[in-house]
Amino acid sequence: MDDLVERFLAGDRRALARIISRVENDTPEGREYLRALFPRSGKTHILGVTGGAGSGKSTLTGTLAAEYRRRGKTVGIVAVDPSSPFTRGAILGDRIRMQDLALDPGVYVRSMAGRGAMGGLAPSIADVVAVMDAFGFDVVIIETIGAGQDEVEIAGTAMTTILVNNPGTGDDIQALKAGIIEIADILVVNKADHPGADVLVSQLQALLSLSPAGSRRPPILKTTAIKNEGLGPLADAVADHYTYLENSGLLAKHRAEDARHQVLSIARQIVLERIRETTSEDELAALVARVAGRELDPHTAAEELAASVLG
């Protein structure tokens, strides 16, 4: 290996950026870097910011990071935007909302393309976050792709998930539905200067009052990120949640579950890669054609494929 790890450990941000690229691209080199740095991770508070497209996630992430800077903390940000399913290209535009942090030496912002991953994240996000964690940021914020009702994967990687809502985007039945709202540790009503903010807060409150007795109720906070309003109380709520996780033993449980999930999903990926390596394109095409022709059902076909590598 080259001197990148040495420079990384000395706090060189260019080395951090280069290592992230290799880890993101999952190159053999990237895996070496991760192997070297992973034992140093596990100290950072990892936050997730999720919510619909245009809900203000990037602006909120930027202003929350600025609040942490006022509190003397360093911040790493990973902002994910979608890739084209056709060309695999992407426009990564989250930095536009974070201009005030552009020259702050205590902040590092990295844009990532989703590259087809599920859940508003990117395939290598957990590895990239581990590298940023190992670099020594006090807080790492993951900003997801605009999420709909069912993108819950962020709660696996992030210890504290902030769900960004906006006034005027649906009645209380939306909030009653299962899915993304269940993973929120903190609910934010952003663009709180718009009409309907207080109505949304009381709808969310009413909904949370239906939670089983004794369960933790996520706090609901109003922010107007673009005017820098409400970020202090939000940073306080994040800190309270971390204390709660530590004291309840949930932090250790979260780490264990995340590790389990990562190991299993990488194992699944390895099996898939082996299948692709041992099956020729022609064999695959022939098998798939039988399924498309309704000769064979997809489960039987998949079992045949798997049997070729699993024995």
Add this chain to the structure above:
Amino acid sequence: MSSTTTAQIRVLIAKPGLDGHDRGAKVVARALRDGGCEVIYTGIRQTPEMIAEAALQEDVDVVGLSILSGAHLELFPRIVAELRKRGVDDVLLFCGGIIPEEDTEVLTKLGFSAVFRPGTNTQDIVKFVYEHVKK
């Protein structure tokens, strides 16, 4: 190997200086996106320091600068200096906008591999990036 994690060309499209017209920058960003690149767009009114810092943090392979104000001979050398100061010395540089023909030589010496002017076919820019990127 899985197709989801292979390396893609990362391009920073930036607009230095004070003019606020970023239609051209957006058209180029969109063309590169459709060409399969991951394009980081930072918006208008970027200082040389902000552009260099974004290039460093995002570890881009390519930096494309758009300028219409006529301040390119003022701003571009400062951007190149800020990039070098940060050790970002191996990126492919190109620029576009309202840039007189006679300035091409100065810009080439500065390290710009291409200058694109109004009327350029966006496909030529995509082709240029793929042919010249140091991957």
